[in-house]
Amino acid sequence: MFAATERDFQYKRTEKMFRALFGFMVLILAIPVLMILAILLIKGGPAISMAFIFTDPTNGMTEGGIFPALLGTIWLVVVSMMASVPLGIAAAVYLSEYAPDNWVTRAINLATINLAGVPSIVHALFGVGAFVVFFRFGTSILAASLTLAVMTLPVVIVSSWEALQSVPRAFREACWNMGATRWQTIWNVVLPNSIAGILTGVILQVSRAAGETAPIMFTGAALFLPFLPESVFDQTMALALHLFVVATQVPGVPEQLPYGVALVLIGIVMIMNTLSIWFRMKLRGKKKW
Amino acid sequence: MVSQAARAGDSAKKGAANRKVKLSVRNLTIRYGDVVALNNANLDIYENEVMGVIGPANSGKTSFLNAINRMSDMRSNMTVEGEITFNGVNIRDWRNVYALRSRIGVVFPLPVGLPMTIYDNVTLSPRLRGITDKRVLDETVERCLTRAALWDEVKDRLNHLGSMLSGGQQQRLTIARALSQDPDLLMLDEFSIAVDPVTTMRIEDVLKELKSQMTIILVTNLVQQANRLADRTSFFLNGEHVETGETEALFEGRTQDQRTRDYIEGRFG
Numbered sequence: 001m002f003a004a005t006e007r008d009f010q011y012k013r014t015e016k017m018f019r020a021l022f023g024f025m026v027l028i029l030a031i032p033v034l035m036i037l038a039i040l041l042i043k044g045g046p047a048i049s050m051a052f053i054f055t056d057p058t059n060g061m062t063e064g065g066i067f068p069a070l071l072g073t074i075w076l077v078v079v080s081m082m083a084s085v086p087l088g089i090a091a092a093v094y095l096s097e098y099a100p101d102n103w104v105t106r107a108i109n110l111a112t113i114n115l116a117g118v119p120s121i122v123h124a125l126f127g128v129g130a131f132v133v134f135f136r137f138g139t140s141i142l143a144a145s146l147t148l149a150v151m152t153l154p155v156v157i158v159s160s161w162e163a164l165q166s167v168p169r170a171f172r173e174a175c176w177n178m179g180a181t182r183w184q185t186i187w188n189v190v191l192p193n194s195i196a197g198i199l200t201g202v203i204l205q206v207s208r209a210a211g212e213t214a215p216i217m218f219t220g221a222a223l224f225l226p227f228l229p230e231s232v233f234d235q236t237m238a239l240a241l242h243l244f245v246v247a248t249q250v251p252g253v254p255e256q257l258p259y260g261v262a263l264v265l266i267g268i269v270m271i272m273n274t275l276s277i278w279f280r281m282k283l284r285g286k287k288k289w
Numbered sequence: 290m291v292s293q294a295a296r297a298g299d300s301a302k303k304g305a306a307n308r309k310v311k312l313s314v315r316n317l318t319i320r321y322g323d324v325v326a327l328n329n330a331n332l333d334i335y336e337n338e339v340m341g342v343i344g345p346a347n348s349g350k351t352s353f354l355n356a357i358n359r360m361s362d363m364r365s366n367m368t369v370e371g372e373i374t375f376n377g378v379n380i381r382d383w384r385n386v387y388a389l390r391s392r393i394g395v396v397f398p399l400p401v402g403l404p405m406t407i408y409d410n411v412t413l414s415p416r417l418r419g420i421t422d423k424r425v426l427d428e429t430v431e432r433c434l435t436r437a438a439l440w441d442e443v444k445d446r447l448n449h450l451g452s453m454l455s456g457g458q459q460q461r462l463t464i465a466r467a468l469s470q471d472p473d474l475l476m477l478d479e480f481s482i483a484v485d486p487v488t489t490m491r492i493e494d495v496l497k498e499l500k501s502q503m504t505i506i507l508v509t510n511l512v513q514q515a516n517r518l519a520d521r522t523s524f525f526l527n528g529e530h531v532e533t534g535e536t537e538a539l540f541e542g543r544t545q546d547q548r549t550r551d552y553i554e555g556r557f558g
Contacts, residue, residue: 012292034517042421099506100365101365102365115524170397170399170401171401171403171404173360173363173397173401174395174397174401174463175403175413176360176363176390177358177360177390177393178388178390178391178394178395178414178417178466178467178470179387179389179391179392179396179414179417179418180387180388180413180417181471184417188405188413188417189403189405192404192405193404261474288404288450288453289402289404289450289452289453
């Protein structure tokens with residue numbers, strides 16, 4: 001009665017097979033990531049120095065550092081997040097907490113998700129039409145940042161919406177039953193318990209904004225500038241575009257230079273993602289319900 | 290505290306003969322879309338009584354509670370017709386729905402400990418009303434937790450998460466939170482569903498004490514719980530309010546409707 005039957009062995013074999021299959025998939029996923037990092041470190045590592053990070057490019061961008069591009073990327077990311085984060089979270093709160101469940105809301109949700117899938121070059125062209133030409137911002141940090149904001153907005157909305165929806169409805173009902181307004185409920189119960197998820201989504205968008213080239217190359221990022229931007233109405237250099245330029249547009253660049261730029265760019269993204277994970281761990285800390 | 294004692298005293302003087310109507314329900318019909326959850330219910334609930342509401346699942350008991358504190362406002366497909374008068378004022382004419390709801394404490398079938406500290410759970414309602422005085426809040430926490438028979442178990446860890454307490458403790462926390470509203474009316478919706486028998490008996494003892502200070506509507510699927518606690522009992526069946534009578538009379542078999550008698554005596558289905 002307790003002896004293993006043929007069926008038991010078959011279950012065991014199937015279990016082993018799927019375990020191996022899924023494990024193999026993870027391996028396939030991990031190999032390119034590790035190889036990219038390894039190649040960048042080997043080829044770009046020697047280029048990295050304090051001087052590389054804190055000096056201007058010289059001699060037709062074939063020598064020197066990347067400081068203006070690094071600073072420009074920080075400008076672009078900060079300004080674009082200042083636009084997309086408040087707007088995106090507010091929109092998500094409305095869609096999740098206030099909007100009635102009818103076809104208009106569902107249509108807006110669907111449109112938002114679709115917008116997240118629009119290629120970045122389309123956002124770039126929209127940015128040129130809307131911000132550079134129509135609003136007369138010219139090619140500037142402001143126009144480029146707003147274009148990046150439009151691009152990241154749908155994902156900020158969707159990820160924030162998901163974080164808000166993960167708070168059980170029973171918590172809201174308990175609050176409403178006490179006489180709390182919708183806003184009091186959001187402020188006291190919903191936001192404190194979804195902020196970790198919201199911020200995670202936001203920080204992931206920061207790294208996306210830092211890495212995009214297409215949306216900024218027509219709207220405010222310049223190939224080379226002999227000066228640093230002083231306001232949001234100036235043009236700027238940016239790391240992603242700088243990498244594109246030194247890798248493909250300028251002849252006679254030593255091989256380690258573009259690898260070094262890529263390494264710095266990926267470094268920024270990784271620092272951001274690490275920060276996001278650390279933040280989430282700190283806020284979630286322990287299980288709350 | 291003084292006003293509460295005075296209120297309790299007032300109602301005691303009026304006595305059973307001249308009972309003041311706390312909540313009056315006229316021609317109440319509740320629909321979800323086209324589905325009727327409760328059809329043309331009429332009943333009065335008197336001040337400082339425990340009104341038991343019994344009936345099988347899907348008979349409109351919970352919808353009845355939701356209509357009283359206008360939770361229909363938060364649900365797009367729930368419509369309420371008829372008139373509910375609370376403290377002499379139609380609930381639709383209250384200056385705002387939040388004032389109405391803050392007078393009514395609600396306890397749910399499944400315990401809801403909000404994911405904040407025990408202290409914050411109990412002080413949330415006062416804080417929403419703008420009370421910030423630490424001494425008042427401290428006093429509220431001790432008073433409400435004591436009345437909900439939870440104080441001794443949690444007094445040394447008020448800064449722990451309310452949502453991580455055990456089920457029975459969370460249910461008492463929910464009651465403490467409802468009491469922190471200083472409600473006129475306490476509505477309990479099958480509170481013992483997720484609570485062990487010992488905790489249930491403790492909560493029932495609490496309710497017996499609270500009766501002198503507030504009106505209680507006790508929706509329950511345990512017929513004997515209504516018998517133990519309720520002064521009068523209503524029987525709901527398939528969206529119909531079948532009858533309301535003195536609990537004692539109903540449980541002695543003096544019902545107006547045979548179905549009530551069958552349900553109470555467990556001869557249903």
